[in-house]
Amino acid sequence: MPRGRYALYDPHDHTPLGVEQFHCAPGPSGWRYVSQVTSPSGDRAGSVDLAIDALGRPLRMELQATDWRVRGAAIDGVSWVRTDASGAHATEGNADAHAFTGMSPAFLVAATRLLRLTPGAPATRLRLVALSAPVLAPRTLDQSWALLKSEAHGTDNDPLIVDEYQVNELDTGEQHSIHIAGDVVLAAPGIELEDLDTPPSSFA
Secondary structure, three states, rough: EEEEEEEEEEOOOEEEEEEEEEEEEEEEOOOEEEEEEEEOOOOOOEEEEEEEEOOOOOOEEEEOOOOOOEEEEEOOOOOEEEEOOOOOOEEEEEEEOOOEEEEEOOHHHHHHHHHHHOOOOEOOOOEEEEEEEOOEEEEEEEEEEEEEEEEEEEEOOOOOOEEEEEEOOOOOOEEEEEEEEEEEEEOOOEEEEEEEOOOOOOOO
């Protein structure tokens, strides 16, 4: 069960946005990721609880950021309920999308499990519902993902397989790379792996 810490920052000007302490693990029915997010000042800023099934679909997703919370799952596309801290202003939503996304590295790992890409294969289009702090307002976006290569890196134990993905934001044309080993994001825009207690889990 990998445990560690990600630093989150603005991918454009590198302003620190917080720290995400996480643990995650695969299981017989899929994969689960749980984390707590703190602000740059050290205050609690939110949490992530994401469970996906063996095909990468979100079984249960719960995000909390400041005074807002969103719960969602893969139902008729994806469906969610967004509410304020008091619960007085709950709104429901649904979109013809494959999954959710947001600042958390959990969503990048979940996307790779959903796509199951092979190196050199054509890019695959993915429609996502993005939930961004601090108010977690939903926004539908389209991306294309391609797995450029998988490389084995020597370690003291077994070789570490690192996958390099190319992601295109279809609405803006922005392009970036993501490096993932098992269920841990090694590098991505706005995300830096600062600490990892145990090696990434394998989905093999």
